[in-house]
Amino acid sequence: xxxxxxxxxxxxxxxxxxxxxxxxxxxxxxxxxxxxxxxxxxxxxxxxxxxxxxxxxxxxxxxxxxxxxxxxxxxxxxxxxxxxxxxxxxxxxxxxxxxxxxxxxxxxxxxxxxxxxxxxxxxxxxxxxxxxxxxxxxxxxxxxxxxxxxxxxxxxxxxxxxxxxxxxxxxxxxxxxxxxxxxxxxxxxxxxxxxxxxxxxxxxxxxxxxxxxxxxxxxxxxxxxxxxxxxxxxxxxxxxxxxxxxxxxxxxxxxxxxxxxxxxxxxxxxxxxxxxxxxxxxxxxxxxxxxxxxxxxxxxxxxxxxxxxxxxxxxxxxxxxxxxxxxxxxxxxxxxxxxxxxxxxxxxxxxxxxxxxxxxxxxxxxxxxxxxxxxxxxxxxxxxxx
Amino acid sequence: xxxxxxxxxxxxxxxxxxxxxxxxxxxxxxxxxxxxxxxxxxxxxxxxxxxxxxxxxxxxxxxxxxxxxxxxxxxxxxxxxxxxxxxxxxxxxxxxxxxxxxxxxxxxxxxxxxxxxxxxxxxxxxxxxxxxxxxxxxxxxxxxxxxxxxxxxxxxxxxxxxxxxxxxxxxxxxxxxxxxxxxxxxxxxxxxxxxxxxxxxxxxxxxxxxxxxxxxxxxxxxxxxxxxxxxxxxxxxxxxxxxxxxxxxxxxxxxxxxxxxxx
Amino acid sequence: xxxxxxxxxxxxxxxxxxxxxxxxxxxxxxxxxxxxxxxxxxxxxxxxxxxxxxxxxxxxxxxxxxxxxxxxxxxxxxxxxxxxxxxx
Numbered sequence: 001x002x003x004x005x006x007x008x009x010x011x012x013x014x015x016x017x018x019x020x021x022x023x024x025x026x027x028x029x030x031x032x033x034x035x036x037x038x039x040x041x042x043x044x045x046x047x048x049x050x051x052x053x054x055x056x057x058x059x060x061x062x063x064x065x066x067x068x069x070x071x072x073x074x075x076x077x078x079x080x081x082x083x084x085x086x087x088x089x090x091x092x093x094x095x096x097x098x099x100x101x102x103x104x105x106x107x108x109x110x111x112x113x114x115x116x117x118x119x120x121x122x123x124x125x126x127x128x129x130x131x132x133x134x135x136x137x138x139x140x141x142x143x144x145x146x147x148x149x150x151x152x153x154x155x156x157x158x159x160x161x162x163x164x165x166x167x168x169x170x171x172x173x174x175x176x177x178x179x180x181x182x183x184x185x186x187x188x189x190x191x192x193x194x195x196x197x198x199x200x201x202x203x204x205x206x207x208x209x210x211x212x213x214x215x216x217x218x219x220x221x222x223x224x225x226x227x228x229x230x231x232x233x234x235x236x237x238x239x240x241x242x243x244x245x246x247x248x249x250x251x252x253x254x255x256x257x258x259x260x261x262x263x264x265x266x267x268x269x270x271x272x273x274x275x276x277x278x279x280x281x282x283x284x285x286x287x288x289x290x291x292x293x294x295x296x297x298x299x300x301x302x303x304x305x306x307x308x309x310x311x312x313x314x315x316x317x318x319x320x321x322x323x324x325x326x327x328x329x330x331x332x333x334x335x336x337x338x339x340x341x342x343x344x345x346x347x348x349x350x351x352x353x354x355x356x357x358x359x360x361x362x363x364x365x366x367x368x369x370x371x372x373x374x375x376x377x378x379x380x381x382x383x384x385x386x
Numbered sequence: 387x388x389x390x391x392x393x394x395x396x397x398x399x400x401x402x403x404x405x406x407x408x409x410x411x412x413x414x415x416x417x418x419x420x421x422x423x424x425x426x427x428x429x430x431x432x433x434x435x436x437x438x439x440x441x442x443x444x445x446x447x448x449x450x451x452x453x454x455x456x457x458x459x460x461x462x463x464x465x466x467x468x469x470x471x472x473x474x475x476x477x478x479x480x481x482x483x484x485x486x487x488x489x490x491x492x493x494x495x496x497x498x499x500x501x502x503x504x505x506x507x508x509x510x511x512x513x514x515x516x517x518x519x520x521x522x523x524x525x526x527x528x529x530x531x532x533x534x535x536x537x538x539x540x541x542x543x544x545x546x547x548x549x550x551x552x553x554x555x556x557x558x559x560x561x562x563x564x565x566x567x568x569x570x571x572x573x574x575x576x577x578x579x580x581x582x583x584x585x586x587x588x589x590x591x592x593x594x595x596x597x598x599x600x601x602x603x604x605x606x607x608x609x610x611x612x613x614x615x616x617x618x619x620x621x622x623x624x625x626x627x628x629x630x631x632x633x634x635x636x637x638x639x640x641x642x643x644x645x646x647x648x649x
Numbered sequence: 650x651x652x653x654x655x656x657x658x659x660x661x662x663x664x665x666x667x668x669x670x671x672x673x674x675x676x677x678x679x680x681x682x683x684x685x686x687x688x689x690x691x692x693x694x695x696x697x698x699x700x701x702x703x704x705x706x707x708x709x710x711x712x713x714x715x716x717x718x719x720x721x722x723x724x725x726x727x728x729x730x731x732x733x734x735x736x737x
Contacts (some may be wrong), residue, residue: 076724078725080724080727080728083728083729083732084731084732084735084736085735087732087736088735088736099736118726119684120724120728122727123680123725123728123732124728124732125682126679126680127676127677127680127728127729127732127733127736128732128736130679130680131676131732131733131736132736132737200689224448225446225448225449227448227452230449230452230453234548234549234573234664284446284449285449285499286443288442288444288445288446288449290443291444291445292412292413292445295412295414296412298410298412299410299412300412321444322444324444325441325442325444326455328388328391328442328443328444330388331388366679366680366682366683367683369683370683370684370685
């Protein structure tokens with residue numbers, strides 16, 4: 001039976017406090033979270049309901065100019081420049097005066113993600129741990145998203161759709177693992193949207209996906225669609241073909257290539273398809289694929305709850321489609337969080353890390369803190385659930 | 387299954403065709419009916435399967451229409467082709483309406499004795515694992531061997547099922563023996579890739595392991611015996627191909643269904 | 650390895666970084682040690698703390714490799730120093 005209260009909080013306190021550091025992609029996040037000790041957590045799985053209090057949640061995004069993506073080197077430099085400042089601000093906002101006394105644990109992202117940015121954050125994490133003599137916990141980024149989503153929405157055992165710039169996975173829990181039921185065979189959905197946005201020089205602030213969503217909303221003829229490949233393969237999906245195709249359309253549109261029959265009337269030269277139309281069609285097509293594989297996983301594990309996490313999870317249209325599917329399918333429910341928790345942040349690392357810490361999983365040798373670009377969700381032993 | 391869905395299907399089929407829902411997957415719902423779509427009723431007990439792909443309201447109508455049509459057609463084509471291959475057992479395709487996402491199939495199987503339910507492989511194995519039964523009896527061994535043969539034939543002819551589980555294999559009784567039939571080719575495809583075949587075998591192995599854990603080792607061994615038999619009966623080339631498939635199957639088993647990839 | 654012969658790491662640089670206390674120098678060494686070198690046959694680093702000094706010994710097969718390696722270690726050291734300065 002799961003008992004989350006085996007490790008006592010520091011200094012006889014009745015609560016735990018964890019610092020979380022995240023920097024696996026272009027967002028640098030630092031957060032502080034507090035868990036009270038709850039009696040019911042001694043006798044079973046209450047990991048989705050920790051009564052977590054978010055003491056601070058600070059993020060700084062490395063934004064590149066329109067048409068440019070973020071490179072590992074530059075992103076790592078951004079994180080190095082801001083990391084210590086963000087930690088200071090997060091501690092201050094959380095009213096942590098002396099981290100040596102007030103913090104139980106420091107949690108950091110071990111992976112998956114971009115190597116250089118991950119590394120620049122772990123250096124700060126290790127230094128803080130040694131300076132303050134506080135244990136470290138290494139967190140899988142994807143598990144961080146899942147645990148934060150569960151805590152915020154109180155979804156007990158949902159099928160999880162994890163959609164971000166680097167990941168596209170459908171996940172369900174079984175026997176102490178978050179098992180991957182379906183995933184992308186090539187590029188992630190966020191990556192697909194980002195690269196499409198780059199071709200059309202759609203701004204990267206606040207995020208390319210958000211701007212695509214706004215443009216799609218402005219689409220004037222929603223009963224028409226630009227036909228795109230639909231590439232669901234069983235439980236998995238593929239998006240590189242779709243990107244290549246819509247990217248070529250986007251390039252022709254951007255250059256005003258009148259020979260393209262899909263975009264222009266060949267006789268009059270009149271433009272038939274707008275940027276807004278392309279954004280709308282791309283979203284409709286990609287999201288239909290995501291909802292379909294999620295539904296497959298739901299049928300497999302026989303649940304009616306879905307939790308959407310990851311940056312693309314903020315998309316209102318995706319949430320709408322998922323809600324419709326859940327409703328049609330045995331009156332299910334969809335759970336999603338807003339941008340504070342959907343987009344990469346430090347609090348989620350603290351949440352998952354604190355659960356691990358309370359189950360006794362801490363770093364014993366700094367060698368264990370080496371970051372890794374590849375780190376599958378199902379590699380983590382989920383000790384905090386039944 | 388929601389009443390709304392049943393009503394929707396009834397409306398499309400008209401009240402002249404009574405339906406009985408039997409299962410709901412992610413993509414399709416399955417009913418039985420006693421009416422043949424175009425032949426007169428021969429006897430009152432005849433039964434047919436109707437597989438219906440309902441419209442999905444969450445997706446754009448244009449995408450929905452195109453997918454429904456495409457998938458209904460490709461599943462029908464696959465079934466029609468497989469039905470003609472000597473030795474392969476699949477249900478006979480009776481009718482297909484791609485625009486409405488509807489397929490009629492021959493009904494296969496029967497109810498097992500002692501309330502063990504419908505005669506798919508899953509219930510059959512559970513029945514033989516129950517009290518006073520021998521989970522390792524000759525009948526079980528023989529049946530699993532034949533299931534292996536069916537999958538062997540499928541793969542040898544370069545087709546893949548895509549979703550092999552013990553409930554997607556129906557047993558039909560003939561002269562006191564059970565003949566396995568493969569059903570539900572919703573994820574099926576033609577493929578000559580060893581990867582697809584390896585994954586097919588792995589998915590089935592996992593399915594046996596999770597639903598019949600105590601006897602899974604022997605069961606999987608018998609399945610593979612039957613599978614291998616088909617390849618071996620095709621001479622040197624068969625043996626070579628078998629080797630390739632089994633090697634990949636081993637690799638897939640080591641890494642899991644999914645390829646390792648960048649986060 | 651080149652032409653079957655072991656290449657020697659002849660390009661060498663030694664850095665000595667003074668910290669305020671010996672504890673800080675020790676911490677810096679501990680933070681830096683765990684990370685593996687991607688191509689140990691081309692580049693190697695050793696970290697040592699003596700009193701308040703962090704001594705770093707770099708060896709590489711050519712100037713370029715040495716430069717790249719040194720620069721990345723210095724980046725990390727800058728983060729460590731900033732962390733110590735601001736958060737100790």
